Amino acid sequence: MDKDRIVAGLDVHKDTIYLCVMDNTEAVIFAKVYGTLTPDLELVCSEMVSHGVTEAAMESTSTYWVPVWNALCESMSLKLVNPYFIKQLPGRKSDVKDAQWIAECLLKNLIRGSFVPDKTVQDMRKYNRRIFDLNEDLTYNSNKQDAALQRCGFRLSNYVSRVNGKSYQKCVRAIITGITDPEELVKLIHGKTLRKYGRNIIKDAVTGDFHQADICLLKQYAELIGVIERQIEECRNALISMCQEHFPKQFKRLQSIPGVKERAASAIIAETGADMKPFEKATNLVGWCGLKPRNDISNNKVKSNRTTHGNRFLRQILIEISWVASRTRKCFFSNFSYVQCTQRHKNKMKIQVAIARKLLVAVWHMLTKDEDFIDVYLKRLEKQAEWQNDLQALESLLVG
Template identity: 70%
Template structure:
């Protein structure tokens, strides 16, 4: 242990922060309680710098640690620690003792910092997670709109894929504008839908009792959905601009993976960044994301094979990519999904998790080695075609 080190432990709460500065031989140099307002944080930073603090550690308490981190990150080396790994010693019950324990663990190098990306990636994370929150709001309001329509006897959602379909939207706009005649509404439904279910069925589905209040509710809910769509578009445009400005090569490279386009590539960069030094191996990144199956075995019996906790935002986008990749023909993931689900009769949902894990491993290697995605399945097909061509040439030579 370096005898010249001066470290600090911070116990962060919603309305207060407890600071403990500790020097070599575990000597407490300074202890104090601070508020959480910006002037208080700046005063705390000044006090730490004056006492020669070079390293500080804090627990990842909700979002309360973020402004503390932003104030201190330029003045000293920081570590964000998972509270799970900070075990309290017997008798250490007060908050000041908590800060002292964090400082003591840091002084003895007993704790490892969590992954905190650089500021530009943090801004991208804000946009990415805002998009995901807006998508949840979109789903909620779409369901509310369809429920309101169903209460009026409107059942077209039973015969179309989604309420975002063109047929549903055309009929909805017509009803909002005051057109409620079933014969007029059925003309707006796509011909394939009418032919599949029958004109009489579709006519009955769009027949309803729409009061003036119902139409007002339809209009207001539709306006909320339109607002959410505009906000998603603005956030995604800003996120794409940041990727193209700061990480253009990695942004292009990620889109070589089957199933990964603009939205998925920007989400991956926003959640992981492009520097994989924090993750020593691909397995570390998989575990951090929460796609690694838990090792819960007792007496030869598996108690659970569920995936572990991790970055839910990255895991969600990877599962979506996996579904697209498993449906993309002539690629490794499509072939893998077919063999596992159709030939070996395994659970389709579990296979999607496996594909998501493989995609994340590929992302780690691509960003670490600065290489584009190489599809093994296509590579084998190309090698097989070359061998067949060589055999044909050899056969024609023998005949001659």
């Protein structure tokens, strides 16, 4: 143990911060309670530096740790610790001595810090996670708009695949402007839908009893949906521009994966960063994301093989990519999905999780080795084509 080592433990709450500074003999040399306002954080930093603190650790309490981290990260080495792992360590722990316990665990090297990206990637995360929140709001308000139309007897959503489709939205805009005649509304429906279900059925579906209150509410929902869509586009453009500015090579390289376009590539970079050094192996990245199955076996019986908890934002975008990749013709992932689901009759949802895991492993290797995606299935097809050409050439020589 370093003789000059001085560490600090921080117990961060919404309104207070408990600080405990310890030396290498495990003696408490300073302990104090602070507020959480910006001047208080500056005071915490200055007093920790004055006591010679070089290392500090804190629990990841909601979002309250973020301003504390930003105030201290340039002055000392910091570790952000999952509270679950702190609780698993042996020893007594109370609310009063949380900070002392964290400092003691840090001094004995019993805790390992979580992955915290740099400020650029953190800003990208803000845009990316805002997009997820806005998409949830968009789905919620679209469903509320459809429910308002259903109360009026407007049943077009029973016959179209999406409520944000062109035909559906044209009808909504027409109703908002006061056009409620079924003969006029049915003209806005795509011909494919009319041919599939029949003009009379669609006409009955768009026939409704619309009052002024209903039209007013539909107008409000339409305006709110428009604002959400505009904000999604703004966040998406800002995120893509940051990727092109700070990580142009990695951003372009990730788009060589089947199913990955600008939105997916920007989300992957925003959640993981372009540097894979925090993840020693691909399995570490997979476990951090939450795509690694549990190994819960007792007495040769599998109790659970469900995936673990992890970064839900990265996991969600990878699952979306896996659905696209499994439908991309002549690629490894579509061939894997076909073999596992059709020939071996495995659960399709579980196969999508397996594909997402393979995608994340490929991302780790691509960003670590600075290589584009190599599709082994296409390589195999190319070799088979070469063998067939050589065989045909050999047969022609033997016949000649």
